[in-house]
Amino acid sequence: MMANQSHHTLLLMHHMKLTAAALLEETNNTINTTEANADSTGCVQIRIPQELFLTLGLISLVENILVVLAIFKNRNLHSPMYYFICCLAVSDMLVSVSNVVETMFMLLNDHGLLDVHPGMLRHLDNVIDVMICSSVVSSLSFLCTIAADRYITIFYALRYHSIMTTQRAVTIIALVWLASVASSTLFIVYHTDNAVIVCLVTFFCVALVFTAALYLHMFVLAYLHSRRIVAFRKRSRRRQATSMKGAITLTILLGVFTLCWGPFFLHLILILTCPTWPICNCFFRNFNLFLILIICNSLIDPLIYAYRSQELRKTLKELVLCSWYFGV
Template sequence: LSPISSLPSSTHTSCPEVKVPFPVFFTVGIVSLAENLLVVVAVMRSRNLHSPMYCFMCSLAAFNTIASVTKTWENLMIVLADAGHLERRGPPETDLDDVMDSLLCMSFVGSISSFLAIAVDRYITIFHALRYHNIMTMQRTAAILGLIWTLCAVLAVLMVKFFNFKFIMICFIVFFVVSLAAICFLYVYMFMMARIHAKNIAALPGGGRDKSQHQRRWGSNMRGALTLTILFGAFVVCWAPFFVHLVIITVCPMNPYCECYRSLFELHVVLMMSHALIDPAIYAFRMAELRHTFRKMLFCSDWKFCL
């Protein structure tokens, strides 16, 4: 394995590397692949889901799928090599492992970028509702997605190619921290303004139709923001151990105590892959329109949605 996942042979530590059985990786990878493909197909087939937010969610599902499939394939090759069915030929194996690590890093950067795009989209939806369709057109959405995928691919290749240069790792860490702070700020600001707005609506005289419609529309937007906050929380919980692993490689690569944490790398990877399992479940539980589309696809209640 590449430096991202392996322990330096020269480091002395009393913590043996924890191994996760391959069937666990394989099961999580296959199930998450099926779930996220279901999300992508649902958004593509349902015209009601053709909106910028769902496009960004499709991007997030695609990045989740890349992470799960990459680690599942890597572990499958390791199992086959250990069983003698694949030959270890040196440079080709290293190049292939670099490609897999690049895809994994691309998924990590792409997920946080997708969450940032979703947070901005929700902000515009709530606070610039009348201008939303002029600001977030599908052409701009496609351009944003193209920019996200291009930048993520370039950053992932640079990170793996120049992994030994601390400057690259520092830039990667700064990007993650700044993106995390920006997303948290947007969501905190949205919920703080929501409380103020709810009080202002409650203080209005009477209970007319306009007031009721405004309350329902605002409540719907805030429920969407809450759902995305839950998704973001799941991302942080599942990816944080892997991110800390990368930080440790930069800060204390040879410290025995740090190596004890790095010995849990495979557990961190399983947790990271589990994020791809959790997201579709949150979609189905929190988003009525997407849940309705899932039901049509799975039970073939509408021939247009049959899988």
């Protein structure tokens, strides 16, 4: 393993210690032990330059900032669903910011431009750990929240505005962020316990099952439910079509989230089940690739928002072209 790549991998693993100290200790020890036999085992390791982490992180950060600004600027987007999407964008921003900050520290340190004190590095790691863990928990929570919101929109369309009020949406958002930060702090305090990995993996699986079950129920019964509103005016039918479009959008978001975060959670599962097996060691050696996928999730989400929402796409275009500033 090249020295630069090894240094980057070790720092990134330490960056994710909140999900398991074993990832830093047990996995790295295993990798170091088997490194001499890497060629004989046929393990393929994809080397990823630090500059790529920085570039993707910056692009993702800019994209998600634009999404937040667009939702804030356009009053037509001031609804519970877009509030939740805004929070999802903020969750993605946490990943981007933590990646950019850490990668910049590593690049400056590698080029001898920055001498990081060990105490300062520990404090930086703790802050980044909170951001990453909060991003995981809040992203999953808001995906579940958006799924529930779409479910209510479709099956309780006439009562939606009385059920999902702005006040309730704000309360839900506050509770999710409070729970995310609190759980992240606990995970850092007890990061040496394998129970942290079990909790994260369990939460990931439960959230996916819950969200998938809601979407499945929505799509299976959507046709039957649509018959009930045939007697209503076109406005009601348009509302139903819009709600289904929103459900499809969030289904795409859930699929992308699963594809991008899935390998990382599989990594955590393998740490618990087969930390010393050769085939698992091959999987561990490509940890940087899994981190790139996580960053790509933050980069892809804003593109999905813009593609699926004409109103949001229009506002984003205005922001990018600065037409709001020049009055065009």
